[in-house]
Amino acid sequence: MxxxxxxxxxxxxxxxxRVKKGEFLAVMGPSGCGKSTLLxxxxxxxxxxxxxxxxxxxxxxxxxxxxxxxxxxVGFIFQAFFLLPILTATENIQITMFDTIASPLQRMRRAxxxxxLVGLEDRMNQLPTKxxxxxxxxxxxxxxxxxxxxxxxxxxxxxxxxxKTSESIIALLKRINQERGTTLLVVTHDANVASHAHRxxxxxxxxxxxx
Amino acid sequence: xxxxxxxxxxxxxxKVRSILTIVGISIGIGALVSxxxxxxxxxxxxxxxxxSRGTDLTVMKSNTVDILTSVLDExxxxxxxxxxxxxxxxxxxxxxxxxxxxxxxxxxxxxPGEYVLDHFKLLEGTAIKGIESKEAMLGSIAASxxxxxxxxxxxxxxxxxTVVGVYESGNVWEDGAVVVPLRTFQSLxxxxxQVTVYNLKLTDSLLVEDVKKIILSRIHGISVMTSKDIAETxxxxxxxxxxxxxxxxxxxxxxxxxTMNTMIMSVFERTKEIGIxxxxxxxxxxxxxxILGEAVFLSFIGGILGLALGTFGVQTLVNLPTLxxxxxxxxxxxxxxxxxxxxxxxxxxxxxxxxxxGSSVSPMEALRYE
Numbered sequence: 001m002x003x004x005x006x007x008x009x010x011x012x013x014x015x016x017x018r019v020k021k022g023e024f025l026a027v028m029g030p031s032g033c034g035k036s037t038l039l040x041x042x043x044x045x046x047x048x049x050x051x052x053x054x055x056x057x058x059x060x061x062x063x064x065x066x067x068x069x070x071x072x073x074v075g076f077i078f079q080a081f082f083l084l085p086i087l088t089a090t091e092n093i094q095i096t097m098f099d100t101i102a103s104p105l106q107r108m109r110r111a112x113x114x115x116x117l118v119g120l121e122d123r124m125n126q127l128p129t130k131x132x133x134x135x136x137x138x139x140x141x142x143x144x145x146x147x148x149x150x151x152x153x154x155x156x157x158x159x160x161x162x163x164k165t166s167e168s169i170i171a172l173l174k175r176i177n178q179e180r181g182t183t184l185l186v187v188t189h190d191a192n193v194a195s196h197a198h199r200x201x202x203x204x205x206x207x208x209x210x211x
Numbered sequence: 212x213x214x215x216x217x218x219x220x221x222x223x224x225x226k227v228r229s230i231l232t233i234v235g236i237s238i239g240i241g242a243l244v245s246x247x248x249x250x251x252x253x254x255x256x257x258x259x260x261x262x263s264r265g266t267d268l269t270v271m272k273s274n275t276v277d278i279l280t281s282v283l284d285e286x287x288x289x290x291x292x293x294x295x296x297x298x299x300x301x302x303x304x305x306x307x308x309x310x311x312x313x314x315x316x317x318x319x320x321x322x323p324g325e326y327v328l329d330h331f332k333l334l335e336g337t338a339i340k341g342i343e344s345k346e347a348m349l350g351s352i353a354a355s356x357x358x359x360x361x362x363x364x365x366x367x368x369x370x371x372x373t374v375v376g377v378y379e380s381g382n383v384w385e386d387g388a389v390v391v392p393l394r395t396f397q398s399l400x401x402x403x404x405q406v407t408v409y410n411l412k413l414t415d416s417l418l419v420e421d422v423k424k425i426i427l428s429r430i431h432g433i434s435v436m437t438s439k440d441i442a443e444t445x446x447x448x449x450x451x452x453x454x455x456x457x458x459x460x461x462x463x464x465x466x467x468x469x470t471m472n473t474m475i476m477s478v479f480e481r482t483k484e485i486g487i488x489x490x491x492x493x494x495x496x497x498x499x500x501x502i503l504g505e506a507v508f509l510s511f512i513g514g515i516l517g518l519a520l521g522t523f524g525v526q527t528l529v530n531l532p533t534l535x536x537x538x539x540x541x542x543x544x545x546x547x548x549x550x551x552x553x554x555x556x557x558x559x560x561x562x563x564x565x566x567x568x569g570s571s572v573s574p575m576e577a578l579r580y581e
Binding site (some may be wrong): 043068069078107 | 212213214217220221222223387483487488489490491492493494495497549573574575578
């Protein structure tokens with residue numbers, strides 16, 4: 001369960017959700033049903049009010065360093081991309097690796113490798129303001145893969161993109177899920193996006209109504 | 212990319228704000244360097260002046276705020292001379308007078324041939340000879356400032372003196388001074404039979420403390436000090452030191468507040484970004500290091516500029532025609548290091564609270580921030 005304002009707002013209630021390793025799960029539901037809250041709990045951005053989040057057998061409330069957990073185990077992709085405007089594409093990826101890769105040269109090489117993976121080898125040194133929406137989301141996807149996470153949490157990754165670009169982004173995510181075995185949870189309003197998932201979970205008023 | 216590059220890029224976002232913060236810090240550090248260098252300069256030149264004269268002890272009136280306010284009767288001279296251990300004694304009348312159109316010039320009235328004038332190296336002409344003559348010797352700095360040389364007349368208060376020699380002693384006060392015969396100066400200033408200080412040379416410099424005790428036991432109403440004592444206990448110097456540190460502290464406080472303001476604004480504007488970094492796995496400590504790093508970088512650059520500004524300020528002041536020969540800037544390595552340490556401390560003090568605040572916001576709160 002997750003509540004806010006001393007229980008006045010119940011964002012999630014009675015959620016019992018199991019996700020298999022390597023699964024591509026789509027989470028759907030109307031605005032305010034708790035989809036994003038669900039992702040934030042799984043990604044250890046905030047703790048549940050009650051209940052447990054268990055990732056590969058480890059309850060998150062037993063993890064001492066949640067920042068390190070997020071760094072190594074979770075990759076986030078946001079609807080608004082959330083790239084740092086003062087950093088280039090490669091630099092936006094490198095900032096996730098300060099504590100995991102000591103050598104600046106190795107960090108740069110890893111960032112370049114990931115940008116090639118997402119098809120942005122010729123946009124490496126561009127600032128986000130010089131990139132299209134689709135390109136920015138590709139950089140965000142590359143950033144989410146920087147530390148080889150076990151889980152990628154994508155909150156409306158195609159929300160700000162046109163249909164054609166959305167297709168390419170979902171195709172990329174699907175490829176990552178298949179090739180790397182990374183568990184992928186995607187929150188979306190878009191039935192087309194959800195149709196690519198192995199499984200769809202629908203939320204309504206903080207509860208799972210369909211799985 | 213390295214962490215410090217990110218710090219630099221963050222500061223470059225708001226160039227004008229960063230520059231203004233750096234300027235604020237540099238003014239504070241510049242003020243500190245200038246004021247402390249000048250006051251320390253007084254101590255340095257005073258000590259070196261007495262040392263170069265070969266003076267072991269200086270006798271002045273007790274409880275005087277400043278050496279220039281000391282007034283001793285010449286009858287004391289014979290009493291002091293008779294004390295065992297005292298080899299030579301020289302009474303000097305010191306005052307600051309108007310010469311030509313230079314409002315403040317140090318004038319030393321001394322008897323010709325006394326030991327206190329021995330270390331003056333004559334560059335031109337001769338030393339003063341006549342005990343009551345209207346002869347004058349100019350220090351090299353005074354000669355340059357007054358644009359006078361051997362054979363020229365100078366208007367000293369209400370009287371005309373003839374320059375017979377130009378000397379150099381290596382001490383900025385002495386080189387900026389004018390030396391005239393003691394009797395003539397006493398008469399000119401209406402201070403008959405008065406001297407400002409007695410300089411004593413001892414038969415053995417190691418007897419300093421013993422001779423000091425004897426003099427104080429036999430003569431009352433005087434202070435007897437070594438050159439180190441004078442420099443360190445002079446009330447005027449102590450007041451000047453306190454004022455310089457006090458003024459600098461105000462300037463530095465303004466610099467620290469400016470830094471804190473800049474950093475608080477910066478953190479406020481980057482709340483969402485901080486949330487993104489936390490979501491990406493950055494720890495609170497890393498966020499704190501980044502923000503503090505930005506503040507320290509600003510203060511480091513401000514410190515470097517402040518050192519340059521302070522140095523320029525001191526050089527400008529000591530070369531002003533009205534001040535040349537009266538002040539000396541002691542720009543020591545220790546002062547530079549102290550000033551840089553203070554600059555860095557300003558950065559830490561100014562940046563700590565914003566860094567703490569920035570790192571304490573929860574990731575979700577920060578991500579939701581509009």
